[in-house]
Amino acid sequence: MDQKKIKLSIKNISHGYIVNDDVFQAASNISLDVYDNEFLVILGPGHCGKTVLLNIISGLEEAEVGQKEIDGQPFKGSDKRIGMVFQELALMPWKTVMANTEFGPQMAGMSKQQRRKIAQKYIDLVGLHGFEKSYPNKLSGGMKQRVGIARAYTNEPEILLMDEPFGQLDAQTRYAMEEEIQRIWQQEKRTIIFVTNNIEEAIYLGDRIVLLSKCPAQIKEIYDVNLPRPRDSVSPEFLGLRKQISDNTDLPL
Ligand SMILES: Nc1ncnc2c1ncn2[C@@H]1O[C@H](COP(=O)(O)OP(=O)(O)OP(=O)(O)O)[C@@H](O)[C@H]1O
Ligand SMILES: [Mg+2]
Secondary structure, three states: OOOOOEEEEEEEEEEEEEEOOEEEEEEEEEEEEEEOOOEEEEEOOOOOOHHHHHHHHHOOOOOOEEEEEEOOEEEOOOOOOEEEEOOOOOOOOOOOHHHHHOHHHHHOOOOHHHHHHHHHHHHHHOOOOOOOOOOHHHOOHHHHHHHHHHHHHHOOOOEEEEEOOOOOOOHHHHHHHHHHHHHHHHHOOOEEEEEEOOHHHHHHHOOEEEEEOOOOEOEEEEEEOOOOOOOOOOOHHHHHHHHHHHHOOOOOO
């Protein structure tokens, strides 16, 4: 990365839930700086608190303890500078690709002409040109995820959170989408926080990898991935890092 300006900071984030009259801790004292235009991967075992952490960053949930900052300025709750691609794809089945993609700016009151122009730019960027009038049930899993990405970009956020976006795809489509998200990010740089439980995916995509512990999520280690892109997933360096991370990864609860 050329510049190391801090875009997002979270400080001392802790969060728990009351379950059967007991406190169940999901995240414990997480502090992290994310650089401008960085592709940061958060890697952690199943049910460790990854979605809870993203929801806190996006403002869908309020952390019990901790602070958040964008460009050094504290903020609370949700913020239009942050966009999200959800783990469970939340496309509206009764709306076309275009209508799903332009929904955010439409809700914000943007004129039809203006929002169409922006939505079209990102539909093209994700490779769905020609599918604007299709409904989600006519699209493959990978294409639906492309709509989810186009929709998030169309809100023009500065920070994009992606919660295991390729977790439900078959292996071949997943590899293709890993290449695609890298191409999209290189073409339209944003600060991306990408959550996965897949070590190869983390090393393939991340500028850095934040490894979380089992629940309650804590940061175990942060890895710099100094490998040229596109990465060769069978190079000795890739496999060495894979082993190092794998040896340090907790089993899920
Ligand atoms: N609203 C809630 N009430 C109680 N417990 C919750 C709530 N939300 C999350 N949890 C618990 O917090 C823990 C972390 O959940 P989270 O969804 O963040 O896991 P995850 O790392 O995203 O898992 P996965 O890889 O399966 O998506 C889980 O044990 C979950 O049951
Ligand atoms: Mg999750």
